[in-house]
Amino acid sequence: MHRILRFPNFKCKALTISYDDGAIFDKRLVEIMNKHNIKGSFNIPTGFLSLSERYLNLSDLVDLYKGHEIALHGHMHLSLGKISNIEIVKDVLENRRILEKEFNQIITGFAYANGSYTQNAKEILKSIDIRYARTVNRDPAFNLPTDFLEWNVTCAHRDANLFELLDKFLDLKPNSPEKWKLNRNSKLFYLYGHSYEFEDNNNWEIIEKFCAKASNNEDVWYATSSEICSYINAYNSLVYSLDNSLVYNPTATTIYAEFYRKNYVIKPNETVKIEVLPY
Ligand SMILES: [Zn+2]
Known part of the structure; x- marks a missing residue:
């Protein structure tokens, strides 16, 4: 059977960004994203909060990330591929306990700290009801995820091909009638990074340019990782x-x-x- 998922209002593309670690520079990043109506997820290692002047305080988070998703990154940012099962459970659930209490919402999105995971780590996350986990593996073909516990990104903002990929993505027309024999599946652009990289490398113009170029495209659904995950799961539940x-x-x-x-x-x-x- 010929079936294709489309995003809300038949949009054939989605774009999201996912930034890690809860550095104070997220304030400037969120300002830039909000100016351009780009939505994203912020993955917070709660053990880092208030650790130095480079990190946000817990009480900053709710107001700062309004309109975006808050997600898990491990309380102490541990590499899940290198620690014991009980350490995985402790690091993820302590993170979840603190953020759920602060935000008063259910938080089940996750980004692997240091991009580290194993099949075993994925199974443990599944067993504690984590709905998705983002890797740092690159999929430059804009495919929708097939395994939410191994959700690959398109690229990092520091990658040399960032704007080449963005131009390619924006030019794609998967719902074009004349191209119906080609790969017409809906596409996703998934950017990740850390806001402190812009500050440390003095290159905030990268994300300014990215958000300005990526925004206000009528073919694109701007959503958080959690919203995209929920939508795809709903589509996959059709009977x-x-x-x-x-x-x-x-x-x-x-x-x-x-x-x-x-x-x-x-x-x-x-x-x-x-x-x-x-x-
Ligand atoms: Zn991190």
């Missing part, structure tokens, strides 16, 4: 009849999808008829 002529949406999310090259909206708890075509 089809045996002959593919009916689709049921058991979730609370309105889903936008393409079946046999036609657009469909499937509202929560709704069954929709699909026109089945022979290709």
Whole structure:
């Protein structure tokens, strides 16, 4: 069956950024992102907070990150690929306990500290209800994640090909009718980094230029990692009849999808008829 996920309002691309470590320079980064309506996730090692004048205080976080996602990065920023099972559980859950209490919300997004993980670490995260975990592996093809506990990025802002990749992404037209035989899957641009790199290397113009170029594109859904994860999981929960002529949406999310090259909206708890075509 010919099925393609589209993002809300049939947008065929999504863009998100994910910044780690909770440095005070996140204040300037958030200002730049907000100016351009770019949404992101901030992964905070709670053990680093107030550690020196380079890190934020716990009480700064709720106001600063309003409109963005707060996510986990391990209380003491430990490399999950190098520590025991019990140390993994302790580092992640202490981080989660502190942030959930401060934000009064459920926090299940995670970024691997130092990009370090193993299959075992992934299984432990799954067992403690972590919904996604971001790596630092690069996927320059803008593919949607197939394993949320190993969610690869497109690039880091320090990568030499950053703007080459962004231009390529912005030029893609996966929903173009004349290109229907090509790879028309929806695409994701996923940027990661640390705000202290801009300060230490005196190159804030990189993120200014990135946000200005990436923003206000009508083909692009600007969302946090958590929002993208929830949406893709909802799409993957659709239930089809045996002959593919009916689709049921058991979730609370309105889903936008393409079946046999036609657009469909499937509202929560709704069954929709699909026109089945022979290709
Ligand atoms: Zn980190």
